């Protein structure tokens with residue numbers, strides 16, 4: 001999957017494949033000028049936005065895989081934010097804290113069940129309460145497995161409900177994380193700075209911040225102008241009593257985000273699928 005980025009020398013719109021690091025070395029297809037695009041976006045954001053694009057384009061089944069991956073990567077993001085926030089309150093150097101975190105994550109990286117265990121503990125320690133949403137129903141696990149592992153062909157409505165559930169959960173946890181999320185952003189800036197220092201002469205560095213389903217809200221004001229979410233239009237969170245109310249709330253939240261930010265994702269509509 002790729003994204004468009006204009007050449008800093010001639011303006012030609014090159015398409016570049018997303019990398020995991022956010023660092024993209026580009027040679028312009030038109031003028032051969034070299035540049036390096038640093039994309040300020042977390043992996044869960046890229047995945048959720050790709051899922052949203054797939055859903056809007058009618059690829060319901062592919063969308064489920066992206067949403068499921070986005071949720072897993074978000075749990076990693078949460079653990080990283082928590083661990084770095086904890087370290088920030090101590091004498092420990094940020095680089096050392098990050099290295100210890102990376103080393104620890106390697107023990108769980110290949111198994112999502114282990115990662116879920118890490119997340120559950122991080123949530124308990126940070127919030128002082130049980131992550132009550134970590135149930136098969138709360139995570140949409142059965143639906144996800146039917147689609148991803150058993151080849152079920154989901155309806156658009158089912159995928160919409162799943163996407164809304166994942167969106168509402170990430171949105172809520174991002175709100176709870178608050179400033180802690182900045183620690184992971186800082187880690188990404190560190191990776192960028194190290195790469196920037198090694199760039200050869202004649203390569204132009206370009207920093208990009210893409211709009212997205214989450215970023216637009218988290219960085220309100222720094223991206224394209226967006227209206228704040230008018231919570232008055234949504235069923236009150238505190239008023240949510242039953243499962244049906246919760247579903248209605250999730251749907252309303254997701255549909256509103258889609259209406260506000262979906263068009264901004266149009267740029268990612270890929271030739272590179």
Ligand SMILES: [Zn+2]
Nearest residue numbers: 007010028031
């Ligand atoms: Zn060019």
